[in-house]
Amino acid sequence: MEEKVLETRSDLFEFASFDEFESEHIAAPQYSYWKSVWRTFVKNKFTVAVSIVMIILVLFALIQPSVSGYDPLIAPNVTNPEMRFLRPSAEHIFGTDNVGNEVFDVVWAGARNSIIISFVCTAITMILGVTIGAIWGFSKKMDKWMLEVYNVVANVPFLLLAMILSYVMGAGMGTLIFVMCVTEWIFVAFFIRTQVMIIRDREYNLASKCLGTSTWTMIKNNILPYLISVIMTYVSRMIPSLISYEVFLSYMGLGLGVTKASLGRMISIYTSYMNGYPHLFWIPVIVLALLSISLYIVGQKLADAADPRTHM
Amino acid sequence: MSNNAADREVILSIRHVDISFDTGNKKKKFVAVKDANFDIYKGETFALVGESGSGKTTLGRAILRINPCSAGEILFEGKRISGKISKEEDRNVVRSIQMIFQDPAASLNERATIEYCVSEGLYNFHLYDSEEDRIAKVDKALIDVGLLPEHKSRYPHEFSGGQRQRVGIARAMIMDPKFIVADEPISALDVSIRAQVLNLMNKLQAEKQLTYLFIAHDLSVVRFIADRIAVIHLGRIVEIADSETLFEYPLHPYTVSLLSAVPMPDPVVERTRRHKVYDPSVLDQSGAPAEMREIRPGHFVLATENELPKYEARIKKLEEELAQRTQ
Numbered sequence: 001m002e003e004k005v006l007e008t009r010s011d012l013f014e015f016a017s018f019d020e021f022e023s024e025h026i027a028a029p030q031y032s033y034w035k036s037v038w039r040t041f042v043k044n045k046f047t048v049a050v051s052i053v054m055i056i057l058v059l060f061a062l063i064q065p066s067v068s069g070y071d072p073l074i075a076p077n078v079t080n081p082e083m084r085f086l087r088p089s090a091e092h093i094f095g096t097d098n099v100g101n102e103v104f105d106v107v108w109a110g111a112r113n114s115i116i117i118s119f120v121c122t123a124i125t126m127i128l129g130v131t132i133g134a135i136w137g138f139s140k141k142m143d144k145w146m147l148e149v150y151n152v153v154a155n156v157p158f159l160l161l162a163m164i165l166s167y168v169m170g171a172g173m174g175t176l177i178f179v180m181c182v183t184e185w186i187f188v189a190f191f192i193r194t195q196v197m198i199i200r201d202r203e204y205n206l207a208s209k210c211l212g213t214s215t216w217t218m219i220k221n222n223i224l225p226y227l228i229s230v231i232m233t234y235v236s237r238m239i240p241s242l243i244s245y246e247v248f249l250s251y252m253g254l255g256l257g258v259t260k261a262s263l264g265r266m267i268s269i270y271t272s273y274m275n276g277y278p279h280l281f282w283i284p285v286i287v288l289a290l291l292s293i294s295l296y297i298v299g300q301k302l303a304d305a306a307d308p309r310t311h312m
Numbered sequence: 313m314s315n316n317a318a319d320r321e322v323i324l325s326i327r328h329v330d331i332s333f334d335t336g337n338k339k340k341k342f343v344a345v346k347d348a349n350f351d352i353y354k355g356e357t358f359a360l361v362g363e364s365g366s367g368k369t370t371l372g373r374a375i376l377r378i379n380p381c382s383a384g385e386i387l388f389e390g391k392r393i394s395g396k397i398s399k400e401e402d403r404n405v406v407r408s409i410q411m412i413f414q415d416p417a418a419s420l421n422e423r424a425t426i427e428y429c430v431s432e433g434l435y436n437f438h439l440y441d442s443e444e445d446r447i448a449k450v451d452k453a454l455i456d457v458g459l460l461p462e463h464k465s466r467y468p469h470e471f472s473g474g475q476r477q478r479v480g481i482a483r484a485m486i487m488d489p490k491f492i493v494a495d496e497p498i499s500a501l502d503v504s505i506r507a508q509v510l511n512l513m514n515k516l517q518a519e520k521q522l523t524y525l526f527i528a529h530d531l532s533v534v535r536f537i538a539d540r541i542a543v544i545h546l547g548r549i550v551e552i553a554d555s556e557t558l559f560e561y562p563l564h565p566y567t568v569s570l571l572s573a574v575p576m577p578d579p580v581v582e583r584t585r586r587h588k589v590y591d592p593s594v595l596d597q598s599g600a601p602a603e604m605r606e607i608r609p610g611h612f613v614l615a616t617e618n619e620l621p622k623y624e625a626r627i628k629k630l631e632e633e634l635a636q637r638t639q
Contacts, residue, residue: 024460024475031467033423203418210376211433211483212406225423308422308469 033308041305054294061111070105072261077101085277094283098273107284109261111291117173118242121180122235129188130231134219136189137196153186162254171257176249180242191234195227229307236299240292247288263288320353323491323523324375329384331370344370345547349604357524359538361531367547368527372493375525376411407437410484414496416476420468426479427464430454433487453482457512474505478512485516493525498533510537531574535559543567549604553611561630563613563623566590595619
């Protein structure tokens with residue numbers, strides 16, 4: 001009985017084939033970094049809504065002034081007292097100000113200059129800061145004297161420097177951009193230097209070195225791709241803060257001259273009508289706040305989406 | 313392996329190499345490796361075994377010119393590669409000596425595709441005629457290590473540990489190196505895929521006549537893969553021998569205690585196993601300073617003049633024991 005069970009017949013069995021390479025196959029769909037960034041970004045409804053607000057505000061600020069043709073030196077209604085201090089209405093959306101100008105035109109013209117200045121400054125400081133910071137983080141020799149430069153530049157009082165430079169160079173958009181870039185880049189460079197130092201000695205960089213990769217290629221392919229997210233975070237903080245800076249400097253009388261529309265100078269003039277006509281003060285402030293906050297939120301969300309840890 | 317070392321070609325020699333690091337205190341330097349002195353023959357697998365912090369990785373990295381030697385020199389194919397060398401020679405060394413890293417997850421650039429990871433060396437030395445040639449080379453390198461050409465567009469995080477380590481091997485092999493420093497290539501891997509990577513390394517060695525410096529702490533692995541073994545302890549090499557000789561006739565007390573720590577997959581043996589604790593005070597430090605002395609052809613041990621008779625007696629005893637067992 002037992003023997004029968006144990007008996008095996010070879011013709012009942014056959015060899016199963018086995019494909020060695022089949023086990024190496026990856027079933028997951030192709031991963032693409034930028035596609036995943038986009039997917040993560042648009043997944044959040046709130047982010048999409050804020051992005052739309054931001055895009056509308058920025059586009060409006062960039063386009064509306066050329067339609068309205070607002071010029072701070074021309075006040076067509078200055079001789080007409082009936083046009084002054086009108087409350088917001090269907091005809092005058094944001095009302096009119098002390099010289100009879102449409103506040104609506106004034107606000108967007110000012111916002112445009114603020115946006116242009118902050119975007120240009122951010123671009124300049126980021127390009128300078130990231131380039132210098134990346135080399136700074138890699139080179140031990142450069143680190144020694146760059147730290148001294150940093151200590152000096154970082155301790156220059158910003159307001160003092162801004163005052164002196166705007167008196168020397170004269171008020172204007174170029175001066176303002178120069179003032180804001182002249183010290184800011186070193187903070188970016190220092191920040192990037194620290195980030196580079198953190199990942200510089202990781203093993204994959206050592207592996208690249210063993211393969212004979214040059215420092216430049218290593219910065220470009222091994223270091224900067226890891227820093228996209230932190231750079232994005234930095235940019236998202238920098239753009240709104242530079243807008244506020246511009247407003248602040250203009251408010252102090254150090255920013256754009258009287259020939260250029262400026263949110264800061266408008267706010268400083270309108271402050272004196274705070275009691276009778278509070279809308280003159282609040283409207284530019286609210287537009288400024290909306291612009292800064294939406295830019296900041298979109299930047300932060302983009303930075304989050306750029307972090308591959310959120311892609312899963 | 314044969315003991316007639318004289319007629320074998322030396323590919324790499326380490327000559328009295330010291331490696332030290334700055335400690336912040338200018339007077340005191342930390343000496344990581346002291347007076348390392350050995351040759352590696354062409355086509356063999358030379359294992360460097362020691363506990364954590366014994367300086368084995370430091371020495372491996374010195375060969376790749378990552379850590380500078382503070383004394384002595386390293387010769388590759390008869391030419392000095394330590395210290396300052398010309399740019400051309402440096403590029404030659406980079407091409408001829410490659411490294412396989414311990415942690416496959418940390419040693420691949422996670423923001424680059426496998427295609428870039430594997431082609432990196434090709435780009436640096438422009439080792440391809442055209443774009444198609446480069447892709448063909450990458451495909452071949454991937455197939456050689458058992459991966460698929462379709463993996464080119466993938467990112468390292470999509471792979472398992474064993475697959476990532478094989479990408480690391482492909483990246484080194486595409487350079488057509490002569491000498492490979494494998495720094496604990498399997499200690500970060502799952503036990504189930506260790507054999508896979510070791511077999512792959514053996515296969516590639518046979519195909520391409522490679523020479524390995526295999527850095528490890530796992531003696532059972534070393535016995536499987538290595539032809540010769542050097543045992544390193546606190547920056548000093550204490551014993552060098554053919555792999556079977558070392559396991560049969562361990563002389564230095566540190567080697568003895570290291571071998572006694574190897575776990576046996578046999579519960580009976582394991583229960584009766586007695587760990588030997590290494591006690592440096594048993595060493596006789598009097599007399600001439602300890603240096604590597606050849607006690608049998610190809611079998612070196614770190615010993616002072618006074619210690620030699622003791623080791624001689626020990627090796628004789630072991631030889632007799634072995635003779636009795638085989639009878």
